[in-house]
Amino acid sequence: MVSEAVVKPKGERGGVRDSRAWRTWYVLRSHPSMIAGLVVLAIVLFVTIAGPSLVPYKPLKTDPENRLLPPSAMHPMGTDAFGRDILSRVVHGARLDLFIAFSVVAIALGIGVLVGMFSGYYGGKADDIIMRITDVILAFPSFILALAITAILGNSIPNVIIAIAVAYIPYFVRLTRGEVLSAKERDYAEAARCVGNSNWRIIYLHLLPNCLTPALVQATLCLGWAILDASGLAFLGLGIRPPTPEWGVLVSEGSRDIISGQWWTSFFPGAVIVLTAFAFNLIGDSLRDVTSPTEAVQ
Amino acid sequence: MTQDTPLLDIRSLSVSFPRYDQRVRVLDRVSFSVGRGAFVGLVGESGSGKTLSSLTTMGFLPPSARVDGGEIWLNGQNLLALSPEEMSKVRGRKVAMIFQSTRSALNPMMRAGDQVARAIRIQKGVGRKEAYAEAVQLLRQVGIADAEKRARAYPHQLSGGMCQRVLVAMMLACRPSLLIADEPTTGLDVTIQAQIFEMIREVQRETGASILLITHDLGVVAETCQRVVVMYAGQIMESASVASLFARPLHPYTRMLMGSVLRVDRRVEPPGAASVMKEEVTYGIVGCRFAPRCPVALPVCWEQKPQAEVVENDHQVACHNWRGVHGTGH
Amino acid sequence: MRRYVLRRLALAFVTLCGVVIVVFIITRILPGNPAAVRVGPYAKPELLAQIEKEMGLDKPLPVQFVDYVAKLARGDMGKSWRTGQPVQKDLWQRLPATLELALAATLIAIFAGVILGILAALFHNSWFDHVVRIFTIFGASTALFWLALVFIFVFYYRLGWAASPLGRLTVGIEAPARITGMFIVDSALTGNTVALKDSLHHLALPAFTLAFVVSAPITKIVRAGMLDQLNADYIRTAKTIGVPMREILWRDALRNAMIPILTTIGIVFGYLMAGNVLVEMIFAWPGIGSYAWMALLNKDFEAIQGFVLLIAAMYVFLNLAIDLLYSVIDPRIRLG
Numbered sequence: 006m007v008s009e010a011v012v013k014p015k016g017e018r019g020g021v022r023d024s025r026a027w028r029t030w031y032v033l034r035s036h037p038s039m040i041a042g043l044v045v046l047a048i049v050l051f052v053t054i055a056g057p058s059l060v061p062y063k064p065l066k067t068d069p070e071n072r073l074l075p076p077s078a079m080h081p082m083g084t085d086a087f088g089r090d091i092l093s094r095v096v097h098g099a100r101l102d103l104f105i106a107f108s109v110v111a112i113a114l115g116i117g118v119l120v121g122m123f124s125g126y127y128g129g130k131a132d133d134i135i136m137r138i139t140d141v142i143l144a145f146p147s148f149i150l151a152l153a154i155t156a157i158l159g160n161s162i163p164n165v166i167i168a169i170a171v172a173y174i175p176y177f178v179r180l181t182r183g184e185v186l187s188a189k190e191r192d193y194a195e196a197a198r199c200v201g202n203s204n205w206r207i208i209y210l211h212l213l214p215n216c217l218t219p220a221l222v223q224a225t226l227c228l229g230w231a232i233l234d235a236s237g238l239a240f241l242g243l244g245i246r247p248p249t250p251e252w253g254v255l256v257s258e259g260s261r262d263i264i265s266g267q268w269w270t271s272f273f274p275g276a277v278i279v280l281t282a283f284a285f286n287l288i289g290d291s292l293r294d295v296t297s298p299t300e301a302v303q
Numbered sequence: 304m305t306q307d308t309p310l311l312d313i314r315s316l317s318v319s320f321p322r323y324d325q326r327v328r329v330l331d332r333v334s335f336s337v338g339r340g341a342f343v344g345l346v347g348e349s350g351s352g353k354t355l356s357s358l359t360t361m362g363f364l365p366p367s368a369r370v371d372g373g374e375i376w377l378n379g380q381n382l383l384a385l386s387p388e389e390m391s392k393v394r395g396r397k398v399a400m401i402f403q404s405t406r407s408a409l410n411p412m413m414r415a416g417d418q419v420a421r422a423i424r425i426q427k428g429v430g431r432k433e434a435y436a437e438a439v440q441l442l443r444q445v446g447i448a449d450a451e452k453r454a455r456a457y458p459h460q461l462s463g464g465m466c467q468r469v470l471v472a473m474m475l476a477c478r479p480s481l482l483i484a485d486e487p488t489t490g491l492d493v494t495i496q497a498q499i500f501e502m503i504r505e506v507q508r509e510t511g512a513s514i515l516l517i518t519h520d521l522g523v524v525a526e527t528c529q530r531v532v533v534m535y536a537g538q539i540m541e542s543a544s545v546a547s548l549f550a551r552p553l554h555p556y557t558r559m560l561m562g563s564v565l566r567v568d569r570r571v572e573p574p575g576a577a578s579v580m581k582e583e584v585t586y587g588i589v590g591c592r593f594a595p596r597c598p599v600a601l602p603v604c605w606e607q608k609p610q611a612e613v614v615e616n617d618h619q620v621a622c623h624n625w626r627g628v629h630g631t632g633h
Numbered sequence: 634m635r636r637y638v639l640r641r642l643a644l645a646f647v648t649l650c651g652v653v654i655v656v657f658i659i660t661r662i663l664p665g666n667p668a669a670v671r672v673g674p675y676a677k678p679e680l681l682a683q684i685e686k687e688m689g690l691d692k693p694l695p696v697q698f699v700d701y702v703a704k705l706a707r708g709d710m711g712k713s714w715r716t717g718q719p720v721q722k723d724l725w726q727r728l729p730a731t732l733e734l735a736l737a738a739t740l741i742a743i744f745a746g747v748i749l750g751i752l753a754a755l756f757h758n759s760w761f762d763h764v765v766r767i768f769t770i771f772g773a774s775t776a777l778f779w780l781a782l783v784f785i786f787v788f789y790y791r792l793g794w795a796a797s798p799l800g801r802l803t804v805g806i807e808a809p810a811r812i813t814g815m816f817i818v819d820s821a822l823t824g825n826t827v828a829l830k831d832s833l834h835h836l837a838l839p840a841f842t843l844a845f846v847v848s849a850p851i852t853k854i855v856r857a858g859m860l861d862q863l864n865a866d867y868i869r870t871a872k873t874i875g876v877p878m879r880e881i882l883w884r885d886a887l888r889n890a891m892i893p894i895l896t897t898i899g900i901v902f903g904y905l906m907a908g909n910v911l912v913e914m915i916f917a918w919p920g921i922g923s924y925a926w927m928a929l930l931n932k933d934f935e936a937i938q939g940f941v942l943l944i945a946a947m948y949v950f951l952n953l954a955i956d957l958l959y960s961v962i963d964p965r966i967r968l969g
Contacts, residue, residue, distance in 0.1 A: 028323065031323050031324065038770075137647060137648070137651060138651070140644075140647075140648050140651070141648055141651030141652055141654075141655055142655070144648050144649075144651070144652050144945050144948055144949050144952075145652070145655075145941070145944070145945050145948070146902075146903035146904065146906050146907045146944065146948065147903070147907070148907030148910075149903075149906060149907055149910075149941060149944055149945075150941075152910070152925075152929070153656075153659050153660075153937060153941045154659055154663070156929055156932075156934075156937055157659055157660060157663045157667070157934075158663055229773075229774060233774070233775075233776055236776060237776065237777070237778060237907075237911060240778045240911065241910065241911070241914065241926060241929065242929065242930065243929060253776075253778075256776070256778060256779055256782070257778075260778075260782055260915070263782055263785060263786050263790065264790070266790065268786050271779070271782050272779075272782075272783065272786075275776055275778070275779025275780075275782065275783070276779070278776045278779060279771075279774055279775055279776055279779065282773075282774035282775075282776070283770065283771060283774035285774075286770050286773055286774045287770060290770060361869075361873070363869055363872075366757075366758075391872065391875065392875075394872060394873050394875065395873055395874050395875040396875075399873055399874075400869075400873060402866055402869065402870070404866055407865065407866040407867060408866045408867055408869070408870045409867055409870065410867045410870075410871070410885055410889070411867070411889065411963075411964070411965060412888050412889060412962075412963065412964060413885075421874065421876065422874035422875075425874060425875045425876060426874065426875060457964040457965070457968065459964070459965045459968075460968065470870065473870065473874055474873075474874075476874070477873075477874055477875070
């Protein structure tokens with residue numbers, strides 16, 4: 006006699022633990038760094054979108070009477086050498102920096118993934134050439150490459166975006182190509198067993214979701230790097246120049262005041278750079294932990 | 304300590320792992336023993352907890368695992384009660400283990416001979432030169448031809464079978480009282496398999512060690528072991544001498560394992576209905592975990608874990624309804 | 634092994650050729666007329682044409698390319714518009730300063746990174762481990778230029794511990810006799826304790842700033858590598874035969890983790906070179922980084938070109954050296 010009764014495991018609440026939503030929530034909960042990163046990012050995004058309308062001071066408005074005031078209730082981040090409110094300039098700068106960062110990653114991801122898929126799938130001579138090209142681009146430290154390209158192209162926002170994006174493309178190419186190659190190993194046999202003329206497009210569509218996860222992780226990390234690179238270039242005087250409020254520009258302008266003791270003019274913009282990059286890195290790292298194969302065992 | 308006291312005596316061992324915010328009891332009140340000089344086989348499907356039992360014995364539990372209860376007695380010591388330092392003294396001398404993955408169990412950057420020599424140096428306290436010479440000897444002993452040349456090789460230059468022999472040589476150097484061999488022949492040729500087992504038997508003859516062989520292959524057990532312990536989903540189902548188990552498998556699970564050995568003159572349910580073991584259900588069962596797949600399960604099977612019942616001298620079975628399989632029972 | 638070495642050499646050579654080509658593309662083919670940038674928007678056409686001729690921009694591209702490669706083969710990187718000297722001479726003069734800074738930072742970073750990484754791996758999931766992990770992420774997120782400013786403010790301005798961020802020596806102290814160009818080495822070799830102390834004092838903060846950022850990826854990879862190794866099967870075997878923990882750490886785990894660690898050091902060099910431009914500029918350090926910055930300010934294209942070529946070439950050679958080092962360390966690569 007086979008018993009029909011199915012005993013519910015102890016503590017089970019009607020199968021809720023098997024739902025994807027619950028599992029996602031649990032994973033999120035056990036990665037406080039991811040949550041921290043997301044919170045900071047949310048704040049930054051909020052400031053970017055709503056900020057400029059919330060701050061009372063215009064970023065370009067100079068007020069020589071109130072120059073170099075330390076942080077206070079009126080000016081939470083103090084004023085700079087021209088009397089401009091630093092907080093307002095930082096908030097306006099957020100738009101520019103985030104725009105640059107997302108543009109860079111969008112371009113690098115778009116081009117990189119396409120080239121990588123092409124290279125991995127078709128293989129052969131084209132693949133060799135593409136690999137050599139990525140090797141060469143990666144032979145330059147990305148900041149130096151972006152520096153050289155911006156110097157030649159000239160100082161403008163699109164140029165900075167292109168310069169940095171070029172330096173990041175190889176990462177996405179390699180990543181995608183790697184995924185495609187290993188997927189090819191796996192699905193190839195499957196495809197061979199299918200009706201002979203199986204459409205390679207179907208395999209493309211299979212490959213794409215697989216590649217997306219590591220590409221997403223890399224994209225998140227690149228967002229952080231892009232902010233550091235762009236502000237670094239601006240600090241050196243390349244790409245974005247004063248009086249445009251960009252975080253790197255702000256730090257550069259403020260650096261002269263350090264020797265006379267006014268630390269806030271360069272400290273706050275720089276701190277915001279670090280905080281934003283930190284948020285992206287936290288998210289990217291946690292994402293990588295969570296999506297790596299070993300996590301699936303749990 | 305009389306001759307009858309088993310060398311290894313695992314009593315009611317329970318080990319749990321976290322799964323999301325709960326704990327899954329992967330080993331549930333496992334009890335079995337290995338006598339002195341015995342050759343015991345621990346049989347079960349993958350995931351049945353056989354490797355985990357041996358890892359626990361060696362003190363190699365992963366950090367997230369927790370021992371919920373039980374004792375592991377080895378030569379008068381409860382291994383679970385030892386501190387890490389004490390445990391490291393027990394390893395090697397009292398109990399050693401050959402792992403499933405042969406090549407990865409060797410340091411890829413050290414020559415084979417040096418690795419065996421290191422074991423000898425540590426265990427016996429002899430000097431480098433002496434240890435190396437002995438190492439080459441040992442390698443010869445485990446059947447590696449051209450031992451001097453092979454001793455200078457790195458693991459990636461040796462075949463899987465040879466790596467396994469090197470490992471056995473390292474264990475021989477330790478002269479453990481109990482040698483645990485976890486699927487030592489997975490991924491190896493059938494011909495090599497035979498040689499590896501012969502080598503293990505040789506180890507036993509030479510050192511008088513007890514061997515605990517962990518495997519999923521009943522055939523191997525039939526050929527090499529004296530006793531068998533059958534495990535399923537972290538519970539012990541049956542244990543007996545090899546002869547007794549194969550002549551008269553009592554537990555429904557054992558009978559399922561021996562599927563093709565079922566006699567034509569008996570009416571037994573075919574194992575067909577048993578699909579993949581559903582983890583969430585199985586590990587949550589308070590009683591016998593084989594119940595969902597068991598052709599003769601009774602309602603009590605779900606609620607109460609069967610005690611091990613001695614049927615003949617050394618043939619024990621943990622089942623409420625083992626008679627149900629045999630009808631009137633011989 | 635020979636095949637491996639030859640393959641790596643060939644690859645490095647091909648990459649180097651590619652680097653030369655890419656730099657040419659960037660400086661000559663990209664839109665933007667360097668001559669026009671140099672003379673400014675208000676110059677007369679005749680002046681523009683003259684400058685173009687001077688810069689060799691009037692010749693057809695293929696001719697320009699051949700010229701460029703031929704000159705490079707001779708070691709000629711053109712003349713710096715700002716200093717009037719050959720670029721390679723400028724770079725050669727300033728390279729030791731940068732090397733000194735880079736080496737100091739690397740040594741500190743490796744030392745700190747390896748120790749922190751090993752300890753973090755040993756005490757996995759302890760509070761110490763968490764602090765180290767946060768440090769690695771923070772280091773990877775830090776804007777080097779901001780950090781330098783903060784450090785200058787705290788350690789020089791407020792605490793007075795660091796030397797003033799104005800170059801390698803205090804005004805009035807003479808540089809030691811030039812043997813290597815690295816002041817620490819030279820003053821040690823010539824027994825010049827005054828210069829030794831002073832140059833160390835000046836080296837401290839910039840090197841520490843660079844090291845801070847650079848040690849983050851090193852710590853991360855050492856920690857990850859050690860964690861991977863410590864969980865490996867062969868470590869269990871080692872424990873079984875009774876190898877003491879300290880020997881396991883150094884002899885087994887670290888050795889096997891060396892490959893990714895070496896790779897990271899190679900990558901880290903890239904950060905270093907990029908960071909050098911910023912750090913040298915802020916600390917007025919007379920190395921190739923500040924040279925590049927001044928070249929940027931002055932639109933000195935030959936100098937920028939030379940700088941980028943040099944950096945890329947150094948990077949290629951460093952990675953080649955690391956690849957060759959792999960084969961020495963890992964018998965699997967050495968013996969195939």
